[in-house]
Amino acid sequence: MSAKLVLTAFMAYIIYFFTISLQSNSVLAWVYGAFLLYLFVMMLFSKNANKYRRLFQLVFAVLFTVSFVGNLYDERGSMAITQNAFYESEIPFCHLVIPLTIIPYALTKTIIFPARISGHYASILSMLIIWLTATVTIGRGWCSWACFYGGLEDGFSGLAKKSKIKLLPKNNEIRIFHFSFFAFLILMSIAFLSSIFCQWFCPFKLITEFTPIVDIPSLIATFLFMSVFLIFIIVLPILTKKRTQCSILCPFGAMQSLLSPISQFKISIDTEKCTSCMKCAKACPFSAIDIDTIIQKKGRPELNCALCGACLDICPENAIHMEFSFTKKLAKKCGLSLSNKTKSKNKIAGFFKDLTQPKHAFVFSAYTFGVIISSSLATDGLRRIVSAFIRALSLGGI
Amino acid sequence: MKLWSSALQSLLLGLSTGTYCAMYCAPILIPFISGSENNSLKKTTVLTLLFLAGRIVSYVVLGIIFAGAGMLLSSFFNPVLARRLSVFAYIICGLILLQNFLVKRKLSKNTLEANKKACPVRMKLAVFTGNDFSTAVLSGLSVGLHICPPFWASLFLCVQSGSIFYACIIFLCFYLGTLPFFLPVLGLPFAVKKMPVLKQIAQMTQLLIAVYFIIFAGLIPLIF
Numbered sequence: 001m002s003a004k005l006v007l008t009a010f011m012a013y014i015i016y017f018f019t020i021s022l023q024s025n026s027v028l029a030w031v032y033g034a035f036l037l038y039l040f041v042m043m044l045f046s047k048n049a050n051k052y053r054r055l056f057q058l059v060f061a062v063l064f065t066v067s068f069v070g071n072l073y074d075e076r077g078s079m080a081i082t083q084n085a086f087y088e089s090e091i092p093f094c095h096l097v098i099p100l101t102i103i104p105y106a107l108t109k110t111i112i113f114p115a116r117i118s119g120h121y122a123s124i125l126s127m128l129i130i131w132l133t134a135t136v137t138i139g140r141g142w143c144s145w146a147c148f149y150g151g152l153e154d155g156f157s158g159l160a161k162k163s164k165i166k167l168l169p170k171n172n173e174i175r176i177f178h179f180s181f182f183a184f185l186i187l188m189s190i191a192f193l194s195s196i197f198c199q200w201f202c203p204f205k206l207i208t209e210f211t212p213i214v215d216i217p218s219l220i221a222t223f224l225f226m227s228v229f230l231i232f233i234i235v236l237p238i239l240t241k242k243r244t245q246c247s248i249l250c251p252f253g254a255m256q257s258l259l260s261p262i263s264q265f266k267i268s269i270d271t272e273k274c275t276s277c278m279k280c281a282k283a284c285p286f287s288a289i290d291i292d293t294i295i296q297k298k299g300r301p302e303l304n305c306a307l308c309g310a311c312l313d314i315c316p317e318n319a320i321h322m323e324f325s326f327t328k329k330l331a332k333k334c335g336l337s338l339s340n341k342t343k344s345k346n347k348i349a350g351f352f353k354d355l356t357q358p359k360h361a362f363v364f365s366a367y368t369f370g371v372i373i374s375s376s377l378a379t380d381g382l383r384r385i386v387s388a389f390i391r392a393l394s395l396g397g398i
Numbered sequence: 399m400k401l402w403s404s405a406l407q408s409l410l411l412g413l414s415t416g417t418y419c420a421m422y423c424a425p426i427l428i429p430f431i432s433g434s435e436n437n438s439l440k441k442t443t444v445l446t447l448l449f450l451a452g453r454i455v456s457y458v459v460l461g462i463i464f465a466g467a468g469m470l471l472s473s474f475f476n477p478v479l480a481r482r483l484s485v486f487a488y489i490i491c492g493l494i495l496l497q498n499f500l501v502k503r504k505l506s507k508n509t510l511e512a513n514k515k516a517c518p519v520r521m522k523l524a525v526f527t528g529n530d531f532s533t534a535v536l537s538g539l540s541v542g543l544h545i546c547p548p549f550w551a552s553l554f555l556c557v558q559s560g561s562i563f564y565a566c567i568i569f570l571c572f573y574l575g576t577l578p579f580f581l582p583v584l585g586l587p588f589a590v591k592k593m594p595v596l597k598q599i600a601q602m603t604q605l606l607i608a609v610y611f612i613i614f615a616g617l618i619p620l621i622f
Contacts, residue, residue: 177602179599180602180603183600188425190424191425
């Protein structure tokens with residue numbers, strides 16, 4: 001209990017610094033800060049951390065979209081990419097294209113994305129630093145805790161009470177397709193030296209910025225963007241209750257899955273406690289647990305686990321846990337056993353043990369990422385919504 | 399122009415720009431070789447050599463045509479011709495990869511036997527054009543049609559030389575210069591052996607690449 005309070009105090013400070021102090025102490029920053037703190041408290045103290053994580057991501061995704069589109073209108077007067085912005089390399093760098101940019105860069109020393117290296121809103125360098133830090137700490141946890149697109153799918157997947165299409169028997173094929181699509185995008189970006197994901201397949205063009213329709217190919221591209229958005233962000237998440245774009249198309253998600261072994265956290269399944277009820281597999285929005293995972297007693301979800309925590313909350317046997325990825329190796333080296341679950345009699349030792357529990361440490365780290373990334377964007381989004389609301393009221397003569 | 403000077407020039411051109419050749423060939427070679435049946439070092443080496451043989455044949459034939467026609471073709475030396483040739487290269491290559499994927503995945507041995515009775519000529523043609531060895535040669539031939547800047551420079555050297563013999567030497571040297579960049583492909587069977595799931599991933603990637611080549615890199619630029 002006291003460890004959770006200490007973590008809450010730390011988080012309150014982080015929220016105050018990034019969300020309130022850096023946003024000029026505005027009333028809306030305080031409102032958003034209070035909301036963030038409330039979510040964190042609920043994540044720590046309730047038994048349904050995933051529910052509050054989803055709420056955070058959904059709110060962040062909506063506010064991000066409002067802020068991003070609002071900024072584009074302020075800067076260019078429309079959501080369309082202007083020739084000037086393209087030639088001046090002023091397109092905001094999106095984390096989804098990191099894998100499609102770094103590999104051609106490594107081979108040719110050419111940056112194929114028209115964004116500024118540094119000193120600009122969403123520059124390449126800032127996104128790379130955020131990505132590297134996220135990769136070595138929370139790994140693919142980024143997708144469930146800090147990605148500003150993921151919340152939309154999370155929101156739509158929560159609309160229906162039951163899934164209309166059951167993907168569980170197809171989970172393995174979904175994973176294979178995801179990695180195939182990733183390989184396809186990488187190879188094509190190498191061959192064409194351009195990000196073909198942005199050219200043809202990105203569903204988020206619809207809510208961020210898009211190429212203006214000037215000819216038939218750009219019309220086809222727009223039609224594709226709309227179709228991919230409708231199918232993978234709205235329809236399939238509602239029908240399947242899964243994050244379909246994240247688990248089928250997203251190149252960043254696939255890369256994070258491949259890099260997940262170097263992150264500090266992982267989920268483990270206690271095969272002795274597991275009764276193969278498959279509730280975790282049904283709940284997993286990323287299709288990272290399937291029948292084979294449980295039957296073959298792998299003891300962990302598949303590579304594409306995004307550490308959202310849905311399986312931890314739903315497991316009736318408490319057989320799923322968050323772990324530090326280095327503890328097993330370290331324990332083996334030191335000749336220690338990890339199965340010792342007796343409570344320490346020393347209060348101070350017990351406090352520190354509680355404080356450094358992997359689940360708490362993970363929620364704290366991942367949420368810190370979410371807070372830092374969301375602070376300015378979400379506050380700006382909130383400001384735009386409130387001012388639009390006030391304007392609407394004043395126009396209506398109320 | 400002296401022979402040795404042209405040869406050296408082409409060799410250096412190949413060596414200095416080989417990364418781009420390999421980068422263009424990677425989407426075709428990597429999924430195709432990783433996804434081929436009974437993958438082994440020997441088979442990979444043969445497939446890679448066949449692919450590269452297809453490439454050199456295309457290069458030499460184009461070299462001979464351009465050198466034979468000489469400056470008559472100078473008015474065609476513009477980006478439109480290069481783009482057209484590339485678009486056709488994409489469509490042909492996409493179709494070859496698609497055929498190979500279908501033969502590998504859809505037409506299992508049993509269905510082949512069953513279908514042979516219904517339409518033996520069509521089935522034999524499908525198996526002939528879709529097997530790994532013919533796919534390697536045919537995709538190599540089509541890749542040779544893709545015009546990249548270093549290839550364009552070599553073609554120009556051929557036209558300047560005005561001799562078919564010179565053209566063969568120029569393209570042979572250019573081709574030899576690009577060869578070292580293909581060596582990493584030989585490591586693919588070891589990776590697939592270690593992780594068998596890579597084969598399934600490679601086959602699916604091959605399908606996606608084939609569709610992309612045909613529609614997005616081929617038909618859309620060709621029609622619009």
